[in-house]
Amino acid sequence: MHRAWSLETTGNQHGRVAIVTGANTGLGYETALALAGKGARVTLACRDHDKAETARRRMLLSHPSAQIDVRLIDTGDLDSVRRFADAFTRDHARLDLLINNAGIMITPYFQTAQGFEGQLGVNYLGHFLLTGLLLPLMTRTPGARVLSLYSLAAGWGRIRFDDLHFARKYDPTQAYAQSKLACLMFGLELDKRLRAAGHEAKSVAAHPGFSRSDLSRHLSVPIRAALWAVGPWLLQSGADGALPTLYGALGEDIRGGEAIGPDGRKQRKGAPAVVEPFAEALDQAKRERLWAVSEESCGIGYGF
Template sequence: MQKYWSLDDAGSQMGRVAVVTGANTGLGYETALALAGKGARVILACRNPERAQAARERIAASVPGAQAEVRLLDTGSLTSVRNFAEDFARDYGKLDLLINNAGIMITPHFVTEDGIEGQLGVNHLGHFLLTGLLLPALLRTPGSRVVSLYSVAASWDGIQFDDLQFERGYDARKSYAQSKLACLMFGLELNRRLQAAGQGTISLAAHPGYSKSELSRHLPAPLRLMLSVFGGLIMQSTADGALPTLYAALGEDLHGGEAIGPSGRNETRGPPVVVTPNDNARDDDQRARLWAMSEELCDFRYPL
């Protein structure tokens, strides 16, 4: 019988520093809780300070002696990302784990304060810039990792390179799928570039399959009702949905460049395993093109 990775397989994380974006709820909260339970110092990087503080208090109640702190971060604001990175660099000389988790799903159309289409900005570009700004701390830290969260939606559509921000007609579903494919492509391309530069930091991507979260709040009402009634038949718990992220962050048998997802039912649920990314994500030219466009939109060049 195949033995799957579980949190019990992870060693102590005492002395390690982890940043988890969107850690106040859902998958991010479960990831932060698990890392704190293993002894890591966890920074809850969140947009809403009140909800983040409530999450920190829940972690403290569940994990006696937990090292968890709240820092303001809105991945939909490039200024907020830069401010977070500047404050982090001032207070910390190392970073062991960066979990790019924060996200939104199938939202009505909006643009960020930087004029970027919302789902692309929040899900991908904010994390693209954040990772680049925190890269010096990651590179100074032996055994450091970056984990980028994607979704089964990454296989729905490709990257709309000729209209990346849906200026010729917004489609919420396609925009979400594109943003999560971008997260997957970024995770893989970052690892390729780190290896090419001879760096020890590794990058992986992970997705939770079908798991319970607050992201469904923008789905049509009939679909939300159906999920509330039958969701237990097709969706796994939020804690189980966080296991692919935790495996990517802590699995000692991983070497970088892997994608992690659930093992069963077309990667919708089950214990975490290494999965095969879709063709778009494995295309070197597409990843390089997206990287160049992301650098331009963020007005940032990676120090690799």
């Protein structure tokens, strides 16, 4: 009989170092809390110092001896991402887990500091650069893993190579779907390239189904009210929503290159399991094109 992966039976993570972006609330908070509870040294990589510090104190109430640091990063500003990566690399000799979690959903149109469409910039391009800058540290760390958060919304997204930043007509839902499809394609492609280059580090993509968090903050008031009403049936808890990410990060049977999500009906809720990635993310030509565009946009060469 298939037995679901469980956090409780996962061994302690003492001596391991993790970064979780967007860890002050929602799924990032739950992920960081669980990793810190297992003994990993966790950096809460957040854009607001006070919110992050409040989250750190709350985590310490559950795990008083946990090692939790706060560092500032705005994934919507590549200069901020570079400052974060420089300082982290200076201060740490290893990085075992990079959890690319920070995200925004269905926002009004805005541009990031470098002029990218906001959701693509914050959710994907900032993490593409962060991962590239931290990869030298991770490839020196035995058993290191990168986790990329995607979404069921990726299933109806496409990468608009002809108008990546919605210069023509902005569609906030399609922009979210594009950004999350990009995260999934990156998670899979990174693993393929790590294998080809002979690195031991792994890359995994994970999605939380429908989980309670602050992600709906940019939706209209009526839609938020409706979500609140159906929440108990539709949504799983934030702690359960973090389990696909934690399975990808800690599961001993993870080989790299998997997509992970809840195993229930339509992957909305349930225990974490390996799932089939959306077909669009398996298009190798599009993955390579996205990779090349991302390197150019971020001014980084991964070297493979």
